[in-house]
Amino acid sequence: MPQSIQAKTILNKTRRRDPWFLDDYTLNPYSGCSFNCLYCYIRGSKYGEHMEDKLAVKENAAELLDRQLALRARKNQYGIIVLSSATDPYLQVEKDRMLTRSLLEVILKHRFPVHVITKSDLVLRDLDLLRAIEAVAQLPADLQDKLQRKVFITFSFSTIDDQVGKQFEPGATPPQQRLQALRQVLDAGFHSGVSLMPLLPYITDTADNLEKMFATFRELGVRYLFPASLTLFGNGPADSRSLVQRAVERHYPQLADKYRAFFAGNTAMPAYYQEAFRNKMKELLNRYQLESSLIPSRQL
Numbered sequence: 001m002p003q004s005i006q007a008k009t010i011l012n013k014t015r016r017r018d019p020w021f022l023d024d025y026t027l028n029p030y031s032g033c034s035f036n037c038l039y040c041y042i043r044g045s046k047y048g049e050h051m052e053d054k055l056a057v058k059e060n061a062a063e064l065l066d067r068q069l070a071l072r073a074r075k076n077q078y079g080i081i082v083l084s085s086a087t088d089p090y091l092q093v094e095k096d097r098m099l100t101r102s103l104l105e106v107i108l109k110h111r112f113p114v115h116v117i118t119k120s121d122l123v124l125r126d127l128d129l130l131r132a133i134e135a136v137a138q139l140p141a142d143l144q145d146k147l148q149r150k151v152f153i154t155f156s157f158s159t160i161d162d163q164v165g166k167q168f169e170p171g172a173t174p175p176q177q178r179l180q181a182l183r184q185v186l187d188a189g190f191h192s193g194v195s196l197m198p199l200l201p202y203i204t205d206t207a208d209n210l211e212k213m214f215a216t217f218r219e220l221g222v223r224y225l226f227p228a229s230l231t232l233f234g235n236g237p238a239d240s241r242s243l244v245q246r247a248v249e250r251h252y253p254q255l256a257d258k259y260r261a262f263f264a265g266n267t268a269m270p271a272y273y274q275e276a277f278r279n280k281m282k283e284l285l286n287r288y289q290l291e292s293s294l295i296p297s298r299q300l
């Protein structure tokens with residue numbers, strides 16, 4: 001059972017907008033994340049090895065958000081709200097608690113645009129509210145001539161293979177089921193795409209895998225795709241570097257030395273890999289005619 005907590009604040013104003021996510025604000029209904037992805041950047045001793053154990057529900061989130069958004073709207077500080085940046089808004093617990101749903105109701109009331117980022121198919125439940133937000137939301141002034149839409153739904157993948165998903169994202173909706181949800185969201189007319197963050201070196205970033213993934217996303221008609229390579233942090237038992245290394249040793253022993261060497265004193269892959277990665281992504285995005293931005297017609 002997740003704990004219940006009272007949050008002091010719920011809407012965070014970002015210092016600057018991320019060029020991919022266009023986040024003016026971030027909103028996290030839960031503390032921790034039961035999807036438990038091994039590579040997750042929020043990992044560390046605060047959340048423990050199984051983040052599920054430390055999961056907490058911010059009980060007063062809707063009430064706080066109502067107050068904070070009323071104030072922002074009064075000052076005409078409209079901006080895109082990213083839901084979420086440090087948890088998934090559609091965790092298993094959301095099915096009964098419906099906290100994210102209540103936050104979307106508040107967002108609709110105050111007419112803010114929203115960018116949902118998830119690894120779950122539960123977002124399908126809330127398409128009614130998201131459609132209503134699309135109809136009434138107010139974009140920030142500087143994005144009004146750049147964006148045509150007010151709701152963005154991004155599905156996050158490190159793989160589209162269920163087996164690999166089980167190894168590295170044990171609590172999330174299996175990737176194939178996620179793909180079906182993505183199809184439904186696109187069929188329903190939403191501006192929806194994919195975040196490939198992170199692709200796993202020599203596991204999910206192989207030439208064959210990339211072709212398969214890009215062809216799948218192209219066939220589905222995704223509107224955009226954000227690719228990024230792996231970053232890992234920390235050496236404690238609950239840190240992403242330790243957890244990914246352990247999973248590689250277990251499932252891909254032939255890659256264990258490589259991973260150890262890549263991340264021995266670094267958090268990111270070596271420069272030569274990153275350059276090759278960028279070039280490959282650029283080539284694939286162009287060949288499959290996919291955007292790499294929520295703002296149309298801009299490539300990597």
Ligand code: SF4
Binds near residue numbers: 035042085088172
């Ligand atoms: S879904 Fe996102 S926040 Fe949750 S564990 Fe995975 S990467 Fe972390």
